[in-house]
Amino acid sequence: MFSNKLLAIFISLFLTHQAWSNTMHSVQIDLKKKSDRDKVANIIHLDQIIGDKGYAVVNEHDLMQLKKVFPAKILNIKKLDFTQGETIQTENFEFPKGDEAFHTYQEVVDTLNEYERKYPNLATVFEFGKSVEGRSIPAIKITGVKKVNKDQFIPAILFTGSHHAREHLSTEIPMLLIKHILDNYSSTPEIKKLIDSREIYFVPMLNTDGAMYDIAGRKYKMWRKNRTKNDSRTYGVDLNRNYSFGWGTGGSSRSPNSDVYMGPKPFSEPETQAVKKFVEDNANIRVLLSFHTFSELILYPWGGKNTGIGGEDQRVFEKMAQTMSGWNKYKPMQASGLYIASGDTCDWAYGEHGIYCFTFELSPKSMWSGGFYPGAKIIDKVFRANVKPALYLIDKAADPKGVLRQ
Numbered sequence: 001m002f003s004n005k006l007l008a009i010f011i012s013l014f015l016t017h018q019a020w021s022n023t024m025h026s027v028q029i030d031l032k033k034k035s036d037r038d039k040v041a042n043i044i045h046l047d048q049i050i051g052d053k054g055y056a057v058v059n060e061h062d063l064m065q066l067k068k069v070f071p072a073k074i075l076n077i078k079k080l081d082f083t084q085g086e087t088i089q090t091e092n093f094e095f096p097k098g099d100e101a102f103h104t105y106q107e108v109v110d111t112l113n114e115y116e117r118k119y120p121n122l123a124t125v126f127e128f129g130k131s132v133e134g135r136s137i138p139a140i141k142i143t144g145v146k147k148v149n150k151d152q153f154i155p156a157i158l159f160t161g162s163h164h165a166r167e168h169l170s171t172e173i174p175m176l177l178i179k180h181i182l183d184n185y186s187s188t189p190e191i192k193k194l195i196d197s198r199e200i201y202f203v204p205m206l207n208t209d210g211a212m213y214d215i216a217g218r219k220y221k222m223w224r225k226n227r228t229k230n231d232s233r234t235y236g237v238d239l240n241r242n243y244s245f246g247w248g249t250g251g252s253s254r255s256p257n258s259d260v261y262m263g264p265k266p267f268s269e270p271e272t273q274a275v276k277k278f279v280e281d282n283a284n285i286r287v288l289l290s291f292h293t294f295s296e297l298i299l300y301p302w303g304g305k306n307t308g309i310g311g312e313d314q315r316v317f318e319k320m321a322q323t324m325s326g327w328n329k330y331k332p333m334q335a336s337g338l339y340i341a342s343g344d345t346c347d348w349a350y351g352e353h354g355i356y357c358f359t360f361e362l363s364p365k366s367m368w369s370g371g372f373y374p375g376a377k378i379i380d381k382v383f384r385a386n387v388k389p390a391l392y393l394i395d396k397a398a399d400p401k402g403v404l405r406q
């Protein structure tokens, strides 16, 4: 009796320990064929593809799944110093030493409020939605339009950052864009003209919970998903696999422990629900730019299938992507060119709403130049590379198809 009880205690200790201790591994995978990349993308997130090798950082669960499907292809596994665990209850978040220039959730909120105070005629802060842990997701609307009647059509654009927790740079770029267009409104006629004729929306940190969890204890955790509690042992849904269009049709996982977990149903998460509701409520949004990191790519639909969207819109996407690539030097391509990923923002935005939606995979170019954690020193350079593409998209929101006539 006693030993059985002891055994039960040991087992429960082991399970508890397993649930909270989740070491990450760096893997290199031999991927000679595109179909292999698509298969791998059903299990893990491929951080990088170079030639016929794929690279990823995976948790123990995903590594096990990967080994089951690709035993012969895993070339190199290294244990990393990123440990994921239980949600940390604190509001005093700060980035790891040296990276304090990145905005914490509270700093995003405070900074946006400051802009609203400084530019009351141009900027309006509002709640975009609520996160799983109850945080108010901050957003800002920038416009100089004085509507003459409420039905007047004003072209609009939406910028989002940090769908993925560890992609902190994708919050910094929209934060700096907000500052740039507001600070230069009165001195730069080009910017004044845009603000005075558009509605420009920014949601710099959509996945507030995940982003803060990733820095809790001032230690990066390589966290990607949001912080939904799936069951007693696993957290998080991959928000960029949770949109409805083509949901669950490849490049995402049904396993709650996977880093590319699609969620129990489309739009199961409050964060993606917030995007859905906002886009449905604002039919004037013609262009959407979703910032991610990393790889230096400009991606357009489809992500969920290998065929192109075809027709005139295909040429619109290609033309816009090529033009922007001339400024930031990122590589333009159809999203599924890397590997299939279904349920992402842009397939839904374009597929459901006809919105010209791009995903920027910001710098750095590779995991060897910093990957998800390139350091604060990179922020300004990446911002400067992306000012022109952002202004271009704001401009084109009035008439995206017009790019074909230029």
Ligand SMILES: [Zn+2]
Residues within 6 Å of the ligand: 163, 164, 167, 240, 292, 293
């Ligand atoms: Zn991402």
